[in-house]
Amino acid sequence: MTIEKVSDILKEADHKGYAVPAFNVFNYESIAWLIEAAEEESSPVIAMLYPPTDHIYNSSFTALTKDLAAKVETPVGLHFDHSRSFSEIMEGIKAGFTSVMIDGSSLSFEDNIELTKQVVQVAHPLDIDVEAELGFVGSAGREEDFRNKDLYTDPDRAREFIERTEVDSLAVAVGSAHGNYVSEPDLDLNRLAKINEKVNVPLVLHGGSGIPEPQLKEAVQRGINKVNIGTELNQHFFKIVKKKAVNKKGQGSMLGCLGEAREEIKQYFKYKIRLLKNKQ
Numbered sequence: 001m002t003i004e005k006v007s008d009i010l011k012e013a014d015h016k017g018y019a020v021p022a023f024n025v026f027n028y029e030s031i032a033w034l035i036e037a038a039e040e041e042s043s044p045v046i047a048m049l050y051p052p053t054d055h056i057y058n059s060s061f062t063a064l065t066k067d068l069a070a071k072v073e074t075p076v077g078l079h080f081d082h083s084r085s086f087s088e089i090m091e092g093i094k095a096g097f098t099s100v101m102i103d104g105s106s107l108s109f110e111d112n113i114e115l116t117k118q119v120v121q122v123a124h125p126l127d128i129d130v131e132a133e134l135g136f137v138g139s140a141g142r143e144e145d146f147r148n149k150d151l152y153t154d155p156d157r158a159r160e161f162i163e164r165t166e167v168d169s170l171a172v173a174v175g176s177a178h179g180n181y182v183s184e185p186d187l188d189l190n191r192l193a194k195i196n197e198k199v200n201v202p203l204v205l206h207g208g209s210g211i212p213e214p215q216l217k218e219a220v221q222r223g224i225n226k227v228n229i230g231t232e233l234n235q236h237f238f239k240i241v242k243k244k245a246v247n248k249k250g251q252g253s254m255l256g257c258l259g260e261a262r263e264e265i266k267q268y269f270k271y272k273i274r275l276l277k278n279k280q
Contacts, residue, residue, distance in 0.1 A: 003066050004075035006099035007129040007168040009044045010202035013225040019276040021208075022046035022079060023269070024230030029258050030237065030265075031065055037269035039072040043277065045269070046077035049097070050230060051088055062096035079131075081228070082206075089119050099129040101171070105136045109157060116165040124166070134161050135173025137206045140231075146177040146185055146207075155194040162199050169202045169226065174219075176207035179231050187215045189222050196223025204228065217278055227276055233268070240264050 013020050025031045025047050038045040049061045062078060069076035079099040080092030084106075092100050102119040104112035116132045123130045135153030138145025145151065153172040162170060172195055175187040185207075196203060202225035208216070209232030216227065244260040 001069060001073050001075060003069050003078045003098055004044065005127075005129060006046060006077040006079055006131075007202075009046065009075050009077050010169055010225045012044075014202045017221070018278065019205075019220040019224050019227050020044050020046055020077070021269075021272045021276055022048050022077070022081075022204075022226050022228050023233050023272075024048050024050045024081060024228070026050075026234070028064065029262070030233070031061075032068055033262060033266050034269050035065075035068045035072055035074075035076055037266045037273065038074045038076065040266075041270050041273045042074055043273045044075040044077065045273065046079050046099075046226065048079040048081040048228070048230075049092075050081050051083050051092070058091065058095040066096070081230075086115065086118055090122070093123065093126065093128060097128070099131065099168075101131040101133070103133045103171075105133040105171075105173070109161075113161060113164050116161075116167060120166055129168040131169045131171060131204060132161070132165060132167045133171040133173075133206070134158055137171065137173045138177050140177035140179040140181040140185075140207060140210065142177075143182055146175050146181070149188065152188060152191060153195055155191065155198045158195050159198040162201055167201065169204050170199065171204040171206050171228075174205075176205055176211060178207045179209070181210045185211055185215070187211065187219055189215070189218050192219060192224070193222040202226060208232070213275060216275065220276055220278065229272065236268055237261075237265060240268075 047065050080097035083089045084103050089100050104115040120130050136151040174192045203223045204226040205224045206228045208227040208229045240261045241257050244257045
């Protein structure tokens with residue numbers, strides 16, 4: 001199957017009441033094993049590139065993901081994550097991403113709308129999906145970023161934002177943050193439900209690493225259709241490869257370590273897929 005539109009993947013998830021995991025993958029193995037896991041689970045996934053790594057491979061990332069996705073039947077989305085400027089978005093579009101995320105959450109409400117509209121006006125004629133963010137999803141290393149409800153998404157403004165920008169999905173701030181949490185997050189699930197009642201596009205939860213599983217499941221029930229996972233994957237990948245190297249199952253080589261790690265990492269991907277479909 002060719003790369004599937006992220007908007008179509010998320011609309012299907014919204015219709016059936018589940019969420020799709022979106023992983024910040026970073027090398028051949030993480031992309032390939034994610035797609036293999038999705039195929040074995042017969043469940044869609046989204047492969048994302050985090051822009052700070054785009055100097056390594058940008059168009060190469062899209063080419064590789066498209067090639068691997070063409071070999072399976074399960075829908076695979078391709079997404080350019082967390083871009084903060086119009087120029088960065090244009091680089092992602094030029095590289096071949098079929099979905100992009102413009103993050104104007106640090107701007108004023110009106111400036112966020114203006115920036116997002118500019119991206120939508122370029123992306124939609126090219127059949128490229130646009131995700132935006134309203135509210136502020138900050139760093140999990142700063143408790144203020146995920147405890148301060150003044151930074152959370154306002155339900156009424158969410159509806160206005162979507163109507164004025166015509167984005168395809170919206171990342172919301174309801175108590176999650178990026179990175180490793182310094183204390184256990186407590187998602188504002190009632191706020192999430194109110195946002196979901198007022199908007200007609202799929203909702204996205206950023207900072208999906210380290211959120212307690214009961215909260216994740218409830219967030220899906222209250223309207224989340226895409227969960228971003230980066231930090232957790234990166235650290236889990238490292239731990240597994242390190243374990244294989246230390247116990248000498250890696251046969252003294254990087255290729256050996258990666259080969260030994262393949263099934264464990266695929267099991268991690270499968271676990272997240274099932275969790276967000278409430279199959280755990």
